[in-house]
Amino acid sequence: MKNLYQIRKSKRMSQAELAHKVGVKQATISRIEKGVNNPSLAVARNIADALDVSVVELFGLPELEQRLLQGFREASPERQAALLTLLGGDQK
Incomplete structure (x- = not known):
């Protein structure tokens, strides 16, 4: 979440306020x-x-993409197949 600090500061919000x-x-x-x-x-x-x-x-697109890819790689083959089906991708 590399952008969190900059976004929080731009909103003039303290860490305590955000946490609350x-x-x-x-x-x-x-x-x-x-x-x-x-x-x-x-x-x-x-x-x-x-x-x-x-x-x-918040994450920045490259970091979010990396996290999604990592989650996909760690998923079971059945879950990967289901995700590919939902996305309309080829399962081969």
Whole structure:
């Protein structure tokens, strides 16, 4: 979530304020900004909502793509096939 710090600062919001809006501890926001913690998708969505930005803006497209690809690679073959079907991709 490389853009979190810049977006939060541009919104003139402290880590404590953001943490309160998201429902996490300030230390959690700090660790996410430093790259020490990776938030769950639910927390990432809550952060994006609190900052009034999209999840893509928060992560940056290259990082989001990398996370999605990693998740796909770690999925079971059945789940990969289902995801490919949903996306309209070829399963070969």
